[in-house]
Amino acid sequence: MKDTYFELDTEKRYKKGLNLSAMKSSEIVDLFIDDHEIILKSLKKNKKKLILASEIFFETYTNNSRIFFMGAGTSGRLGVIEAAELPPTFGTNKNSIIGLIAGGNKALVTATEGAEDKKLLGIENLKKNKIKKGDLIIGISASGRSEYVLSALKYYKKKGIKTVFITTNKLKKIVSDLDISFLVGPELISGSTRLKSGTVTKIALNIITSMAMIKANKILNGLMIDIKPTTNKLRARCIRNTAIILHLSLSKAEKLLIKSKWNIRVAIIMNNKSMGYKDALNASQTLSVGEII
Secondary structure, eight states, X not given: OOOOOTTSGGGSOOGGGTTGGGSOHHHHHHHHHHHTHHHHHHHHHTHHHHHHHHHHHHHHHHTTOOEEEEESHHHHHHHHHHHHHHHHHHOOOTTTXXXXXXXXXXXXXXXXXXXXXXXXXXXXXXXXXXXXXXXXXXXXXXXXXXXXXXXXXXXXXXXXXXXXXXXXXXOSSOOSSXXXXXXXXXXXXXXXXXXXXXXXXXXXXXXXXXXXXXXXXXXXXXXXXXXXXXXXXXXXXXXXXXXXXXXXXXXXXXXXXXXXXXXXXXXXXXXXXXXXXXXXXXXXXXXXXXXXX
């Protein structure tokens, strides 16, 4: 096999990490911390592209189209995590933002990185999900070489599907409608892109999705108002947020939430507009955050 990966920054050896095995624990920790400074620099350098990616995400979401994160290995897991965290945090439909990983769900817990080399797999995965115009694909590949991702982006970009590509290596040619390269350099453990590459990718995804959700009226005064209270922690957060927003005691906020069937947005409307549950629920579909206050 011809090595065509040696030229990638993420595959290169990092001079500061050549003697890791001989270092003291404190020295290794310092090295890891110092090595992460480049992450913030890379994020700032790509500020405009992060804004644009979030705007594309927002537009797709508010048009009731779907967003697909796709990747292999660590990149795929990060995309699946992002898709999984949005429903409980922002009340999004689990079928509107989907994470796809090469090798399927088993690849989340067991390494199946060989799946990233299958050119047709990504295309087929998206076909099974009945992707259509208006939808958005966010491909993630630290190396920039994952065929699972690249083939799908190329195929569906030609069909007019919106595409975004996130990588941590330099690209020789355009891959998607919006390519974002976070050049964080070689890893302390050569080739281990779960380190800086994984960290910068997770931060970028956080920014892209969170900013879109803020623009989509999912946040009020820095507080979540579309939480799905599936755990004790989330129910406690619902009560606390409602109490803060409406200047109520925790007990009164909880009683109001019970009446609103644990929907903070509906609870706010019931309180501020003197509406019953059904009217408030209907109003919540059209009123903006500013209007419910």
